[in-house]
Amino acid sequence: MVLIPARMSEAEEQRWVNVMLDKLAAQESRRAFGDTELAERAERLSAQYFDGRARPRSVRWVTNQNTRWGSCTPSEGSIRLSHRLQGMPEYVVDYVLCHELAHLLVPGHGPGFWRLLEAYPKTERARGYLEGVVAAARSPHPPEVRDE
Numbered sequence: 001m002v003l004i005p006a007r008m009s010e011a012e013e014q015r016w017v018n019v020m021l022d023k024l025a026a027q028e029s030r031r032a033f034g035d036t037e038l039a040e041r042a043e044r045l046s047a048q049y050f051d052g053r054a055r056p057r058s059v060r061w062v063t064n065q066n067t068r069w070g071s072c073t074p075s076e077g078s079i080r081l082s083h084r085l086q087g088m089p090e091y092v093v094d095y096v097l098c099h100e101l102a103h104l105l106v107p108g109h110g111p112g113f114w115r116l117l118e119a120y121p122k123t124e125r126a127r128g129y130l131e132g133v134v135a136a137a138r139s140p141h142p143p144e145v146r147d148e
Helices: 010-031 035-050 090-105 111-117 123-138
Strands: 058-062 070-073 078-082
Touching: 035 058, 035 090, 070 090, 078 090, 090 111, 090 123
Parallel strands: 058 078
Antiparallel strands: 070 078
């Protein structure tokens, strides 16, 4: 969502949106990291929140996940994160990594899985962030916010 003054013309609005998108893309490229860093991050998170018990064999970014943020194949020990997470706040990426790491220990989304994931302190915040991203993507027209 982009907030702009109501007095802007459509051309000014489009120019401003493009400027902001360029800034976001630049920030995203600075924050993005590769598969090696992602695997190291998963290892640190496993040690911190799961006593090192979640040990993936591979952790990598993928570009073919457009409806999921991440996926895990416990039998292979593989974790894949959607490239759409690149550039999102670190706590959000960490949450998705923790979510997939937890699947290495508990398949499915039953009560035991969610109890395990409670170890990550920003679970609810990250879930809210991701829900907001999904809601904004579904909205054909973001709500207009005006100062009155």
